[in-house]
Amino acid sequence: MNNTAIIGIGMIPVGEHWDKSLRQLAYDAAAKALEDAGNPDIDAIYIGNAYASTFNKQTHLGSLIADYLGFNGLEAYTVESADASGGAAIRTAHMAVASGAVKTALVIGVEKATDIVGGSRTKARTISLDADYETPHGATLTSMAALLMKRYMHEYDLDISAFERFSVNAHSNGKRNAYAMYRNTLREGAFSKAPMVSEPVSLFDSAPDGDGAAAVVITSAKLAPDMVAQPVNIVASSAATDKFMLQERDNLLELSAIRKSVDAALAQAKLTRDAIDLFEVHDAYTILSALTLEAAGYAQTGQGWQLAKSGSINIDGQIPISTFGGLKSRGNPAGASGVYQAVEATLQLRNAAGDNQVANTRIAMIQSVGGLASSAFTHILRI
């Protein structure tokens, strides 16, 4: 497949934007990305959004947002794959541009989460689980993550402290990111005392829901160098799915969608794992970070947590993750999270990540994950 390139990026701080609507969040991020790309002509808009149908009682975001942006008439639609919607929208844009059907595409990941609160929001998020066999029994994303974490702790005889360094790393990086939702350092001992959300998942294991929007402009790798000074090439794009429900998986602790999409992406880019300078993972829960590192081949089965403990995931480690705070500290605006990853990785590759810069970064892998890794989208970016 032909390569494409990111020529413009934009994002707004993740947080509680009570005074802004869904469309305004999208506008703010898109305007920045378009300006960053030198305001090129746009041929299509792909929206990454997961929960507008339940959070905002709004679907049909493509036309809604295109109209609001002043791009009335363009091809525009939503791409949805739960919390992986951002990654899915990037893949859609990549395929559209690579095929030649679209010259330049605008991808906007947007989520407006704070219009509903508390239990209502938890319930609204369960729309991404199985409505026939999971949610009627009270399952939530967090309670399912808790099952995974409990199983992991049981299998490998660990306690919750094994997961602490994932959150410490995320907050250590997020505190230097002006766009992060929680810019606090995780104090020594705070992790073990955090209130439980769904045992053993505590407040500090799980990423906070936030309002957010991020956008990237994608065009062909061939045209990009004439349009901007530092295009970032998308050298691989892959997607995979797993058994939808945890209960049907042969091995709960093997996230096969993640493994398949990483393997496919590396093969496409003709790269080995060691060539990846940083890996933006979907750290919605610390257990997902541990299992992702294992499924992606960076750790042996049952050893993913050791990479956190040893500092290998830190910004100066062998495989830095969550370099701008990840979902945990930057915040998880669901359908926008995958696009935030692309914006952050682009900043790293442009050597423009400021205090969050990973030294000598040439190749970054980003991965957007839906549900408990029922779907996974992996992209490799290169400068």
Add this chain to the structure above:
Amino acid sequence: MNNLLMQSQQKVGIVGYGAYIPRYRLPGTEISRVWTNGLGGSPVKEKAVAGLDEDVATMSIEAARNAVKRAQIDVSQLRAVWVGSESHPYAVKPTSTIVAESIGATPHIQAADWEFACKAGTEAVQASIGLIGSGMGKYTLSIGMDTAQGRPGDALEYTAASGGAAFLLGTAEESVAVYQGSYSYVTDTPDFWRRAEEPYPSHGDRFTGEPAYFHHTLSSASKLMELMGTSPEDYTYAVFHQPNVKFPSRAAKMLGFTPEQIQTGLLANDIGNVYSGSCMIGLTAVLDIAQPGDRILMCSYGSGAGSDAFDLVVTENIEKKRNLAPSTRTYIDRKTTIDYATYARYRGKLKD
């Protein structure tokens, strides 16, 4: 002239004050035990719970009697009895008439119930300053009292408590503390509400913080200080509406007050959030120990949303008045710890 500072033509003050806290306490750990297997935290240590035979009317009477005891006035001279609450026993039928009659203040009296979420009581105080300050009457009684409702298992259940305070206002000469000026700040901000015939309130979760509590509390407190030409160090004490411990502590810090200035009036950890009575009972705890000349900033918050801020200076009358009724600390220390089942029975949580 657009005079934002509210000051009466003749100076008005607190002639008598009285607190009331029911004796039962439900620890946060007990609520957490029932709803989170003991794994969740609690924003306060424990909360005060009204007994089976208590409601806003009976508790208001208790506080009113304490206020009258300290004021040492002939209650027939009261021209108004006003009760602010969001848990009036009746939807239609005033609490204030029950209170007025019970303390012997009827019939030559104005009586009404006030509602503005947690600042219903301080709204009644603002109105009292106007009534006395204009010379319409010599004394009024303003009460903030609640038996606050929290849906079982909801975050509010940890703090929604029972209690409050009564303030008998009159002319400055007779007062234990004199109002120097006041200010009110109100917007239409739907952070917390309870529609008619709903048993429990709804709330906007974290929306109740920054754009609601903090915006209004900080706006009213800082504006009053600007209008008065004062700064935090001019006050011996500051008392804020206290839905938990964290919010008033953070608001005080943001305004520039020290922990020492707020600790006397910060009772939420011991009694929970008594809604309309929250900062009013905090003020009674301050008056229990304040010295003549001490200056106090008091700032309420009511969801919906608004905040009333008051600037008071304590007079020499405090010495001879404060021991005429039980101190607020006496009520805090008089306690019987109950379990969740007893709480469920006392507060009518069990339905047929």
